[in-house]
Amino acid sequence: MEITCINCPVGCLLQVEMAGGKVLSVSGQVCKRGEIYAHQECVNPTRMITAVVPVAGSQMPLSVKTEQPIPKQDINKCMAELAAVQVEAPVRMGEVIIRNVCDSGVNIIATKEIARTV
């Protein structure tokens, strides 16, 4: 498979040879970071998810994030859980909004303070 390295603006196009879920070889990178990235991205791609959720008692929605990256294939499930979540103001920054989202072992936490305004 072919992926673009995201480490720097060069954006090396990496050719990754895979077999049995394992990386056999990586080529196309101009530096070592490309190889590390290819291993991670091809074997277990993960993403940080950030979003906002409505908050009862506030005009402004609450911004949230996954505390750690979650598996890339869980993104839609994660968003569905976020769409269903009920949050009430006030909220502290860092407060856990969803524990163990999509069974990933990762929590979703608040990234800002929300005061009660309504």
Add this chain to the structure above:
Amino acid sequence: MRHFSREVDVLIVGGGPAGLGAAIAVKENGIDNLLVLERANFLGGILGQCIHNGFGLHRFGEELTGPEYAQRDIDRVKELGIEIQTETMVLSVGEDLVVSAVSSKNGMQLIKAKAIILAMGCRERPRGALGTPGTRCAGIYSAGTAQQFVNLEGYMPGKRVVILGSGDIGLIMARRMTLQGAKVLACVELMPYSSGLNRNIVQCLQDYDIPLYLSHTVIDIKGKDRLTGVTIAKVDDNRQPIPGSEKDLECDTLLLSVGLIPENELSQGAGVDLSPLTSGPVVDDSFQTSIPGIFTCGNVLHVHDLVDYVSEESFKAGRSAAQYIKGLLPPADTVQVLDGEGVRGTVPQRIRLGQEESIALMFRPSGVFRNAVCTVTSGGRQIARKRAQIFTPGEMVTINLKKEEVAALSDSVTVSIERSK
């Protein structure tokens, strides 16, 4: 004599990352009588709506979301007991360092300052500045406005989206809209390259199978009431649409991410000299403008790629303003910093002579240069160089002048990018 509501040593216009950083530095450098004026009802500026992560890697060694990054400066400002007025709009800045500002709470204030730091940030280029023809229907927003609707108000501006421009805000919004259930049909970029980060192209477009059309633009906007579609076309080397390459996309929303413009109407009113290249004030290495006592930093000076560098710059500007108040920043002769080949809008534009501090020169490359060298020359001598695999307009380049070289300066300085042979 005019009656002033109050007098302060340093007045800072803007409570975004630049204004907060400058305020912290002013206070930490021993000036207590300072005031920050912010027009919004919250601090942190545009970071508040940048809920994605990736901020702070350089400054804090960790990846934060925009609101988290802002909170660190807000906490520090509060800790230092710096006075802030939010929901206060500065209406004018005078050459005499008198600022008029208005708010519901405090009414009209006329504030006399000994030094002013301009930190108003930038705004997005609107559709009207592009001259894109078509109708004037609803559904056309700049990407940042859409970001405000989604992230600060909790509303969706549309369902089927085309994005014009592949700057980072456009890319980030492609993902944001997709995650909230909208369909993003395409990201269309006039240039043959994207000015966005590779990471964003991969994680905001490729992850969601959103096609990126390079060397394309929107040539028509359709829809009587709400947008019903746009026509895109491939462009030639002169950025002119190529007949026959048109393609219609049915959409209800067009987001524009086509450039940021430093917001210098106040600076202009004060009579500060502006650079046509950066659209920001002309400054020396202390971030002082052409008017003594008026300093500036952040996106109002030149549009940055990373907030980390905005903070770094604002600390320097804040420190300079403090020195100015203490009389430690005497007027000095300066040499010019000139843009050479491949370089556009170097900041600062002037370097003071007779000092001994290292200086960071920052600029945007004028195109994509692979395997190239950035050099700084003065008086026919090379005084700094930096090699890189790639220089692109999307990434700001910083090149440092060592203090020995600064001390030895006597002639103008030229920054250029040379392709390696």
Add this chain to the structure above:
Amino acid sequence: MYTDILIIGAGVIGCAVARELSAYEASITVLDRACDVSEGASKANTGLVHAGFDAEPGSMKAKTNVRGAAMFQDLCEELGVPYVQNGALVVGFEEEDRFVLEGLLKRGEENKVEGLKILSGKEALKLEPNLNPNISYALSIPSAGITSPYELTFALADHAAVNGVSFQFNQEVKNLNLDEDGLWRVTTNQGEFTAKILINCAGEQSAVLHNMISAEPLHIIHRRGQYYLLDRIQPVPFERTVFQCPTKMGKGVVVSRTVHNNMIIGPTAEDIEDGQDTSTTAEGLKTVVEKSCLTWPGLALRSTISNFSGIRAHEKGGDFIIGEVNGAKGAYEAVGIESPGLSAAPAIGEMLRGLIVKKEGLQKKASFVPPIKRPKPFNEMTVEEQAKAVEENPLHGHIVCRCEVVTEEEIRQAIRRPVGATTLDGVKRRVRAGMGRCQGGFCSPKVIDILSEELNLPKTEITKSGGQSYLLTGNITDALKGEE
């Protein structure tokens, strides 16, 4: 619904007529198919108050233009609408243009326009140093002026409304009939109106309506004019409005400052099929720039903030048609009102009022409410006045539109006016929020909030300009939940 007088069209003509007649004993209703007043040609033109040198002597255009222009100063003063008599120049670049300019001068003098004078290129450059130095001659028209066409229309509408005129929007006329008892029956998409007196001021649609009730058909050609509007941060290059001398290459474009010190350049003149197609085209905009550069070599396109087009209703015969509709009792009209329609509007209002009052025997009301003068915009106040305004009303201390410095109080007032804004564009044209260089990028979310509050509507029902022009499509979780 019955009304004594039914006016179709809430543009500058319909509103001028409504205001004139509102001083008389009659119930008056104004219908418009759009969601607001001034939604047609009245919102998208150059905003010039022509002196009247251009029209064919003796024509209805010449007559109403010269009379209308003479009324402008007092009318704008009374209504609190911006008006500046900035003068105009018609410039030529060839030696032979002198003859054309002399022809215009002669025609102007026949129309009784005062102060006309031919200038040498040098004299013209002395007046306007930023003109193309290749200018050969210019015709100076000191009595020409500029106004804000939509602000004038809003003010006329408001004044009519405080005197009892009812405005009904989103009413598209489908049919007109004179029934047996001599009443006009007007069917719209929303219902039916009956009226004793019918006045057709329907602009681009005026011939269609005319042809429904007259055996002598009229024909409107839709003439589109495209414009660029420039940021007002730069000092205006010309105090005067600058026309180009018509040549065998065609009619030139106008370069003019507006009353708000933006520069406006245009229009093109393209005859198009669809009278509602106000789109701009790449070709049209290019023409505007190329022609404008001839007048103004220093034009820098980087300062454009908007482009738009307006449709002028050009009647085939070339003149305004104002008066009674032949063979249709109680029906009056103003058809084919293109340029100089804005300049002529006060006179057209006066003329139709005079005719109708006489023909229909209307009686003057005992009391006529004077106009609510438009308050001075915050942006134009002195610092002392601003301080006082905020003290009196703290909402003046909240600046919503930073580019044009428009306060929350001004936006709320725009919505609460007698014929108040109901849309984002309505607010924009009344108080300029969103009219500046960021084109509403920063303030539209706030203006939507205020509209939603004032009109008591959910934010998703606020529109840009009525109809289906919704600004928001739902809240952030709607789309995700919809998928489940």
